[in-house]
Amino acid sequence: MKLASSRDRAAGRPVSRQVLADHVYEELLASLMDGRLEPGAAVSIDGTARELDVSPTPVREALARLEHTGMVRRVALKGYRVAPVFTQEDFAELMEARLAIEPVNARLACSRLTPDGLAELQEAVKDLETAPRGPSFVEFREYLDADERFHKLIAEQSGNQFMLAAYAALGGQVQRFRLFGGVGITDAEQAIAEHRSVLEALASGDPERAAAAMADHVQKVRARAIADAPAD
Amino acid sequence: MKLASSRDRAAGRPVSRQVLADHVYEELLASLMDGRLEPGAAVSIDGTARELDVSPTPVREALARLEHTGMVRRVALKGYRVAPVFTQEDFAELMEARLAIEPVNARLACSRLTPDGLAELQEAVKDLETAPRGPSFVEFREYLDADERFHKLIAEQSGNQFMLAAYAALGGQVQRFRLFGGVGITDAEQAIAEHRSVLEALASGDPERAAAAMADHVQKVRARAIADAPAD
DNA sequence: CATAGACGAATCCTATAGGAATGGTCTCCT
DNA sequence: AGGAGACCATTCCTATAGGATTCGTCTATG
Structure with missing residues (x-):
């Protein structure tokens, strides 16, 4: 799963410029909605960055926004986790x-x-x-x-x-x-x-x-x- | 206005470790509540980082969280601004x-x-x-x-x-x-x-x-x- | 005198690197 | 064999550097 490789960005047009963190947000949201990310699973910042071929910084910003929606929870020093299922x-x-x-x-x-x-x-x-x-x-x-x-x-x-x-x-x-x-x-x-x-x-x-x-x-x-x- | 200089952190105890972004969040929130940051004013990421003696990264994360509270607004590519006054x-x-x-x-x-x-x-x-x-x-x-x-x-x-x-x-x-x-x-x-x-x-x-x-x-x-x- | 173009400063955004802590596993000792 | 301690890998967190863009200002031209 890749959004737009650095090679693509380095090439012709800047893809759309600056919406990189927004793209990460949308991609994570889709994964959560579709159930690809199971509740309770850890969402690694570095891992997500590698998977989407971006640096950890936009991933961090996207997760900080997602935290306010209740979809993911931040455990202080252990990283982010998908919120548990509904009872x-x-x-x-x-x-x-x-x-x-x-x-x-x-x-x-x-x-x-x-x-x-x-x-x-x-x-x-x-x-x-x-x-x-x-x-x-x-x-x-x-x-x-x-x-x-x-x-x-x-x-x-x-x-x-x-x-x-x-x-x-x-x-x-x-x-x-x-x-x-x-x-x-x-x-x-x-x-x-x-x-x-x-x-x-x-x-x-x-x-x-x-x-x-x-x-x-x-x-x-x-x-x-x-x-x-x-x-x- | 300084939270804890890198020198202080480099010295004895790690202050509390990892709560740096949280401290930035609290500090910005206090500035907004007290009116030190007037509505409409721009909140520069680099400027805030210099003022609080931290790097732009935790400032960015703190602002991403504040955006969801409605206190500040993100204008896509122009940075963050304090939300306008109440009518x-x-x-x-x-x-x-x-x-x-x-x-x-x-x-x-x-x-x-x-x-x-x-x-x-x-x-x-x-x-x-x-x-x-x-x-x-x-x-x-x-x-x-x-x-x-x-x-x-x-x-x-x-x-x-x-x-x-x-x-x-x-x-x-x-x-x-x-x-x-x-x-x-x-x-x-x-x-x-x-x-x-x-x-x-x-x-x-x-x-x-x-x-x-x-x-x-x-x-x-x-x-x-x-x-x-x-x-x- | 007005307007269009260009230059420069400031800012944002992303990438990379390094320090620190947590969790797991392996080995050694009792 | 069981438990304690140490080592290693993974991960998070922060700092610094570089590329790209926008806004303001200045100058030259019609």
């Missing part, structure tokens, strides 16, 4: 937090929804419907991306930078809860219907109805996940 | 977000409050009462610290890591809103009384009452700040 308690806490934040986002977004914003939301739901849903990570990645995009768009449309920041604080984790047990996407049809309900509520212009639709969606996601949870 | 719109957004998050924290914390947690909260309120309240930054810094500690303790006592993360996402900003206009602490008596009400509600064991007390506090903070705002 059912973690999942319950995440849903509790989403239930506190996301309905508020929906209410705020409903008040100041623009035609462009509505179009983007409709596109996200459409992608959700057409995305493939296989058993492998790469196969339902587009589905998860569309899901994440839908909720993030609502947070952005809220017009409140702090609510967006609060959502982003748990946003990176939202994706990973799917991995707690290795279950795939089994509730796509119901989830799509709920997303459509949220979309309709937003389009109706009634803020309370939008908030209620979002709360209903989150609660049903929680209920389904508990039902699907592996009996340990 | 009244920013303040309104912050209070809206706090109103969505903090009452939930209070409700959750009330359900699982421990005697130790209650004692810590009581101590924070006590510090709030005894802290000096002068016009200068350094003089009411203890007051702000106690305020921040009170709210952060409740977020921690909620037992929900994601609610704590959501609160932390806007926590760094909570302090800085005092600077939008340069007004000092003018509402200490009322704020202390409200904090005491929140504390009593938590001790009563009624979650809904705790949430209501916290919501009332945040709303009154917002109302007072709007009244005190400089007429521009």
